[in-house]
Amino acid sequence: MAPEHGAKRQISMVGGRPSARQAVGRLVSRNGKAKPATYSAFGLLRHGLSQHPWPRVWRQHELASSYDAVIIGAGVHGLSTAYYLAERHGISNVAVLDRGYVGGGGSGRNTAIIRSNYLTPEGVRFYDRSVALYRNMATDLNFNVMFVPRGHLTLAHNDSSLRTMRWRAEVNKLQGVDSEVISPAEIKQLVPFIDISPRTRYPILGALYHPPGGIIRHDAVNWGYARAADALGVEIHQNTEVTAIHTKAGRVTGVSTNRGEVAAPIVVNCTAGWATLIADMAGVRLPIITHPLQAAVTEPVKMFLDAVVVSGSLHVYVSQTDRGELVFGASTDAYASYSMRGSLEFTEELAGHVLELMPSISKMRVLRQWSGLCDITPDFSPIMGVTEVEGFLVDVGWGTYGFKAAPAAGEAMAQLVATGRTPELIAAFDLARFSEGRLASERGAAAVGH
Numbered sequence: 001m002a003p004e005h006g007a008k009r010q011i012s013m014v015g016g017r018p019s020a021r022q023a024v025g026r027l028v029s030r031n032g033k034a035k036p037a038t039y040s041a042f043g044l045l046r047h048g049l050s051q052h053p054w055p056r057v058w059r060q061h062e063l064a065s066s067y068d069a070v071i072i073g074a075g076v077h078g079l080s081t082a083y084y085l086a087e088r089h090g091i092s093n094v095a096v097l098d099r100g101y102v103g104g105g106g107s108g109r110n111t112a113i114i115r116s117n118y119l120t121p122e123g124v125r126f127y128d129r130s131v132a133l134y135r136n137m138a139t140d141l142n143f144n145v146m147f148v149p150r151g152h153l154t155l156a157h158n159d160s161s162l163r164t165m166r167w168r169a170e171v172n173k174l175q176g177v178d179s180e181v182i183s184p185a186e187i188k189q190l191v192p193f194i195d196i197s198p199r200t201r202y203p204i205l206g207a208l209y210h211p212p213g214g215i216i217r218h219d220a221v222n223w224g225y226a227r228a229a230d231a232l233g234v235e236i237h238q239n240t241e242v243t244a245i246h247t248k249a250g251r252v253t254g255v256s257t258n259r260g261e262v263a264a265p266i267v268v269n270c271t272a273g274w275a276t277l278i279a280d281m282a283g284v285r286l287p288i289i290t291h292p293l294q295a296a297v298t299e300p301v302k303m304f305l306d307a308v309v310v311s312g313s314l315h316v317y318v319s320q321t322d323r324g325e326l327v328f329g330a331s332t333d334a335y336a337s338y339s340m341r342g343s344l345e346f347t348e349e350l351a352g353h354v355l356e357l358m359p360s361i362s363k364m365r366v367l368r369q370w371s372g373l374c375d376i377t378p379d380f381s382p383i384m385g386v387t388e389v390e391g392f393l394v395d396v397g398w399g400t401y402g403f404k405a406a407p408a409a410g411e412a413m414a415q416l417v418a419t420g421r422t423p424e425l426i427a428a429f430d431l432a433r434f435s436e437g438r439l440a441s442e443r444g445a446a447a448v449g450h
């Protein structure tokens, strides 16, 4: 499979079309670029006094019979791809189709951990680009996404995981990413409530400390991208299920939906847990298995936990939100399924493992738990780029770690659509790596840490 996808001819035609939908009333022009109208204290006061309803953050549209590109999935990946297509490349005759609602998949169900301390140089470079885009996102989208780089700790409970942490720290440093292995005493300074005594079942021997890691508000990211993409002329169609993908002579020609037929020379699959079902419609096989992943949140308490704490051996991680709730997560459920239901086994196991780390929080009550779907690849790295069907592109395989990746993935996928060339940043994550035997294994850095 060539890194340049064969749809280049079609794509450059796409790039040349005038973006008629850019004439949206709510746009303001700044430095020659269209941006969504700003939220301001004055606007808040005016709306409060006048009782005028706020405009819809993104609009509803009739489904057109054709678009320059159709993106399936209005999660953070579909939305960021659409946003960067419009913002960077002026391609806004784009429809984002979702059978549910914006952020209804993993993008509204994740635990919002952001980090770039991966294991492979390709992975570290890629996720670091995303962290950089997250840092400026609130300004770029004019939407408060509440990114807080509180620091991320991955605990090591045995010699082999300590060795992996050292390995990751060295790879990170070589890529310019701030990571180092710290001692139990240093961990205790960062997380005073953690039990570092040697009498625990899994004593803590050290941790990989990654100061730029942190948490964000996932809904705000989804809504910020949706709002900005809409303002640039992209159409977001909720309750629009793709039921078939059409191809002719080896290239994609459009999709069928529950609201009618849509022709498009480019179709991008951004459906995460449902990715193989969509790829099957185009006759493309993906090495992905879908597993549920559960999480839980407690009642809010006074702030006491600054860093994000992850333990691979205990299959658990914990962070505290700005509202004071503790957010817990674990590894994926052991079985493949499309079910998004919580289970009692999960909560019981989670509670046991969390209390091994922080016995003093035993009185806290869990308020709710939930589940989402994760599209797991054999090497715990994503699949991005071209497929054997011309014009049918994939941005999938995001497993338990895809939220943090969305800005860099969307930026790169938009570049691929606009130029026909696979950006260097994502070249290692192509589909062909599985048939050519060059995996990008992130197993040691992606399984529980998210």
Ligand SMILES: Cc1cc2nc3c(=O)[nH]c(=O)nc-3n(C[C@H](O)[C@H](O)[C@H](O)COP(=O)(O)OP(=O)(O)OC[C@H]3O[C@@H](n4cnc5c(N)ncnc54)[C@H](O)[C@@H]3O)c2cc1C
Binding pocket: 072, 073, 074, 075, 076, 077, 078, 097, 098, 099, 100, 101, 102, 103, 104, 105, 106, 107, 108, 109, 110, 111, 112, 113, 114, 240, 241, 242, 243, 270, 271, 272, 273, 274, 278, 293, 294, 295, 329, 370, 371, 372, 373, 374, 395, 398, 399, 400, 401, 402, 403, 404, 405, 450
């Ligand atoms: C509990 C949990 C915790 C997580 N924690 C983290 C974390 O801390 N950090 C991190 O980086 N990642 C985390 N993840 C992973 C992350 O949430 C996902 O990788 C990411 O959100 C995937 O985004 P997406 O846009 O690709 O897919 P999704 O957000 O899943 O969106 C896919 C969309 O496709 C739509 N769709 C499906 N089929 C069709 C169809 N036929 N037609 C139209 N639309 C369709 C769905 O309705 C859905 O809205 C977590 C996931 C879960 C479940």
